[in-house]
Amino acid sequence: MNFEDNFVIIYQFTLVMTFALALSFFIYMYWYFFTLRKTVLEKEQAKQRLLEKEIDIIKIENEQQRRQEELQFLGQEVLLKNKELTTSILLNSQHNEVLRKITTQLNEIIADKSNKKSGIRAIQKMIRADAQFNDNWDDFKLHFENVHPDFFIKLGNIHDSLSQTDNKHCAYIRMKLNTKEIARLMGISPTSVQMARYRLKKKMNLSKDEDLVNYIQKI
Numbered sequence: 001m002n003f004e005d006n007f008v009i010i011y012q013f014t015l016v017m018t019f020a021l022a023l024s025f026f027i028y029m030y031w032y033f034f035t036l037r038k039t040v041l042e043k044e045q046a047k048q049r050l051l052e053k054e055i056d057i058i059k060i061e062n063e064q065q066r067r068q069e070e071l072q073f074l075g076q077e078v079l080l081k082n083k084e085l086t087t088s089i090l091l092n093s094q095h096n097e098v099l100r101k102i103t104t105q106l107n108e109i110i111a112d113k114s115n116k117k118s119g120i121r122a123i124q125k126m127i128r129a130d131a132q133f134n135d136n137w138d139d140f141k142l143h144f145e146n147v148h149p150d151f152f153i154k155l156g157n158i159h160d161s162l163s164q165t166d167n168k169h170c171a172y173i174r175m176k177l178n179t180k181e182i183a184r185l186m187g188i189s190p191t192s193v194q195m196a197r198y199r200l201k202k203k204m205n206l207s208k209d210e211d212l213v214n215y216i217q218k219i
Helices: 003-113 117-130 137-147 151-160 164-174 180-185 191-202 211-218
Strands: none
Touching: 003 137, 137 151, 137 164, 151 164, 164 180, 164 191, 164 211, 180 191, 191 211
């Protein structure tokens, strides 16, 4: 084999090797860029999923906050209505008490045969017209149930032997009125209120360790 034949063989071999190396390089670069693109895409997808989870968490937190604010608002609204009901009842009670005292005094004047009987009788008539029976049970029950729905139903289902007075006492306790306020509304002394609570506990079969106020607040 002469020099020219060897040169041709070497040249052909070099071309083949160069082509093989170039092909391998292009295949490697294609695989590298494909893998790199896949990795970048997976990272982007992971970031997107993480972002979606964060958005979901924010939505959940916002919903929880909204519900908490709504519950807080409802609690404040109930508290406000309860205070309004309490104030209304106390004012009506005081109003009736004043009217009762005026009526008593006028009766005493009439008994003394005052010369102003006709005028006094007119005043009595106006007082009777103005003095609506604000302590009416049905009226109180209607206003109370607007603030505390189903309270009397639940109370009656648990304790069906309670009297109307017992139910009213329980309602006053549910309204978080203190002993003096309840005494004023029921027309009895604070001591009598304590005795009434003792009898209530017995009717409800509560133990000595159970607190009546806490028990009624949970109904």
